[in-house]
Amino acid sequence: MTDWNGAALEKIAAAEELDLAPERPNGTLRDPVTMWMVRAGHRPYVRSVKGSDGPWYRGTQSR
Structure with missing residues (x-):
């Protein structure tokens, strides 16, 4: 990731x-x-509001 x-x-x-x-x-x-979004230095980080139980998060783990 750049x-x-x-x-x-x-x-x-x-x-x-x-x-x-x-x-x-x-x-x-x-x-x-x-x-939810936070920034650490020059990199943005996002976290699913539903955490690891959310479909978005589970989808990232399967890809």
Whole structure:
């Protein structure tokens, strides 16, 4: 993973929550999922509001 550029990171870092739409294998988007966002240095980190029980998190583990 590469570092985000400054302008994009600042815009994302200003939010406490993000609505992210995961991509299906065919390229279409799933319904958005609310994520908590924090920044550590130049990298954003997100965490599923439903934690490891959420479908989004489980999907990341299978890919």
